[in-house]
Amino acid sequence: MSEILEPPAVILLDHLHHAADSIRLDYDARLVRRKRLITDGGRAVMLDLAELTDLSHFAGLRLSDGTEIALEAAAEPVLVVEGNLPRLAWHIGNRHTPCQIEDDHLIIRDDHVLRGMLEGLGAKVTPDTRPFRPEGGAYGHGRTMGHDHGHDH
Numbered sequence: 001m002s003e004i005l006e007p008p009a010v011i012l013l014d015h016l017h018h019a020a021d022s023i024r025l026d027y028d029a030r031l032v033r034r035k036r037l038i039t040d041g042g043r044a045v046m047l048d049l050a051e052l053t054d055l056s057h058f059a060g061l062r063l064s065d066g067t068e069i070a071l072e073a074a075a076e077p078v079l080v081v082e083g084n085l086p087r088l089a090w091h092i093g094n095r096h097t098p099c100q101i102e103d104d105h106l107i108i109r110d111d112h113v114l115r116g117m118l119e120g121l122g123a124k125v126t127p128d129t130r131p132f133r134p135e136g137g138a139y140g141h142g143r144t145m146g147h148d149h150g151h152d153h
Contacts, residue, residue, distance in 0.1 A: 010045065010061050011061065012053070013058060013059050014059055016068050017068060019068045020067050020068060020069065021040060021041040021069050022039060022060075022069060023038070023061075023069055023071055024072045025037075025055065025074055026073070027056075027076065030054060030071075031054050031055075032049065032055060033053065034047065035047050045061065055071050056073070056133065058071055073131035073133050075129045076129065076131070077128075078107050078108065078127075078132050079107070079111070079118075079128070080107055080125070080128050081123050082104070082105045082106075083118075083122055084123075085105070087121065088118060088121060089101065089106060097109075097111075097114060098132075098134035098135075099134050100132060100135065101135055107130075107132060107134075110127060
């Protein structure tokens with residue numbers, strides 16, 4: 001009978017002292033529980049966390065050998081939204097869409113349906129590729145998970 005090997009311990013870090021490598025993950029890939037990740041330098045890292053975790057809230061990982069790996073948001077297709085930001089943000093939020101809020105623009109993931117809606121509301125919408133770091137949920141850090149309002153949208 002072969003022995004089952006446990007993956008090496010990986011500790012999530014709030015800050016790094018000296019990152020030897022990095023892992024770039026898009027928005028979807030940053031929500032994990034158990035996953036094999038590959039660093040930019042080609043090293044395989046097995047992440048096996050106790051629960052589903054949003055890696056967006058951590059600076060990096062410390063491997064069992066002490067190596068620190070930075071966690072970074074990867075560039076991905078997004079839409080940069082300019083215009084009447086309070087009104088546009090309301091419509092984006094009403095569709096439970098993750099949104100990055102900046103002083104003079106909003107950023108959402110590229111979506112042709114939302115692009116059409118926002119342009120119909122008078123927004124200037126520009127496609128781009130950049131790291132996407134949306135706001136957390138209304139009740140603290142975390143993802144804006146879908147939830148039931150008791151009616152259909």
